[in-house]
Amino acid sequence: MDMRPVLVALCLLLVSPITGHWWASGSQLVMDPMVICKKTRRLKGRLAEICKKEPTVLKEITKGMSLGTKECQHQFRNRRWNCTTTRRSLRKILMKDTRETGFVNAITTAGVTFAVTRACSTGELLECSCDKAVKRKGNPRMPPEHPAIGSMADGDWEWGGCGDNIQFGYSMSKAFMDAPHRKRRDMKMLVKLHNNDAGRLAIRNFMRTECKCHGLSGSCTLRTCWRKMPPFRDVGNRLKERFDGAAKVIPSNDGRSFIPEGPTIKPPSRLDLVYSEDSPDFCKPNRKTGSLGTQGRHCNATSPGVEGCELLCCGRGFDTYHTKEKVNCQCRFKWCCEVTCSTCLEKKAISICR
Template sequence: MRPALVAACLLFLAPITGSVWATGSHVVMDPWMVCKKARKMRGKLADICRNETELLKQVARGQAKGVKECGYQFRARHWNCTAQRRSMRRILLKDTRETGFVNAITAAGVTYEITRACTAGKLVQCSCDKAKGGGGGGGPIGGLSGNAALPPGDWQWGGCGDNIRYGYRKSRDFMDARYKRRSDIKILIKLHNHNAGRLAIKNYMKPECKCHGLSGSCTLKTCWLKMPTFREVGNKLKDEFDGATKVISSNDGKSFMPEERSIKPPNRANLVYTENSPDFCEANLKIGSLGTQGRHCNATSQGVDGCNLLCCNRGFSQKTVNESVNCRCRFKWCCDVTCDTCIDRRVVNTCH
């Protein structure tokens, strides 16, 4: 890649990249750093870095979306998916459940943003998906997962759906192309979890329909396929995290299998890992744990956000916090809003 183009990419992406997840000397999903390291490479990744600057912008947006969703999904867990650089670097050096989720949600975020950009007409290389889903009137639907409910009544394929095929392919081209040693168990695990993240979108596309008919009678519907919300994608991957399978390398050195022979082999959509997670209760920067001291907890909950679990039975303190808030707001003609100031008192529980 020419130096001028590298500099242009950096300026183009600087406002978006924000938090960075890093492992060793490699920055995970920082498009500029990936392209800088790939400038002597050939193939699909090099082509993207040289010729598809707008696509790199969507990759960066997808990374940021993954960071945000990871934080939401683990907000009440011992490990809360902090984007703090030193902590995340240590986490990603291992092949734990947490690493698997990070790789999956990042791949899902990149796929989501590229697909959405296609539909919105932001990428010159693609557009929304005008291909028919297959069948019609309740017939077989090509490419539609059995997880999606069919539209009721009379309907036909039409409109312009989300181009998940392009988003899936470009996410794979950018994220997977630099990993060549596929016999390495760590790389096999990473690529598998990348793909599981993409499938959490592709396998859950669902129809969206528009009614046609006199006076809104909806005698016929035109339907197309839309992506699930990214919160639904995050929820699905969180479920996969909870049920992730611990695996070991197979004898052929090119695949993996469950560590326990009694466990059902994972499918392409399941998350996998090879190392047990460390104890995240106490701060330990050697393993990337920030601990739970100082975290807010729910004293009335028996779930993972409850003070006993979140504080790891160390106890917690309570204090009442007073905050000034606007209340009893009134609209005055024309055109002011006046409010009183009220004191909002709430109890905050903090882990010892």
């Protein structure tokens, strides 16, 4: 499936304040970052500068949206809603304010932050560079611990190398993804801006410290350390956990913020995802909600989890088919240094929801 029109249409939705016309061009759109700006001509401030003067940044922003979409599909691959990019479904999903919408907004904004920051570090953007001067409060002789190197209390160390310029990626993502919505203060926009920021913070607040040893014969008498973004899969996993624990919110009395729906719900932090509308069950096709249903989906007949046939098929039952596939077998190590294998046919059961 060609995802380019879908991804650009998603971009238009995220930046356009006129949500009723976000799918106007449909499949005629191509993966051109400038399309985003052409469809939102009434631009001001930093967003206008990006669109008019920084096409290379737009290219990285589009890469980031694609990265976020792919991660969304990975995280929801075994659930009733699988982050489908089918246009009519995605359009309906994003017009609501459900948990799923919150995750899409957060992971897409995180993808933009990640892609722009990475482009700074690799020298692909003239507008920025890697972070070469990290300032840290406290004793400069005591850098933070890192799982790969343990405690670095012994020996000297200094900040250096080419750290990830997360501040530039964060600010660029904020300018591009949030700017069109800042003047609006309805509930949907408040929730959207909150989830956008949660996506960015899932990267910025979890930067890692990496170090390189220097010294004779690998003695590591001096270490050079820098800050690096977490792998994007870790970002996706973290936001998926936030999705599972997302808080339902309602407008506060001042009309400029939100509060938890009930007294037993913990007030969400900046890192948490929020939503204001309940999700459909996604069991059956429904044009109104954008649900495609789960009929025909592959499921795991032996799993009690969300990917199991009982839950994924919504109690409708499933059919199991047996197939054979070629696999390597009877592998042997041959001195020196080769592994030889035979090809065997292995039976495989495939379960599909009715």
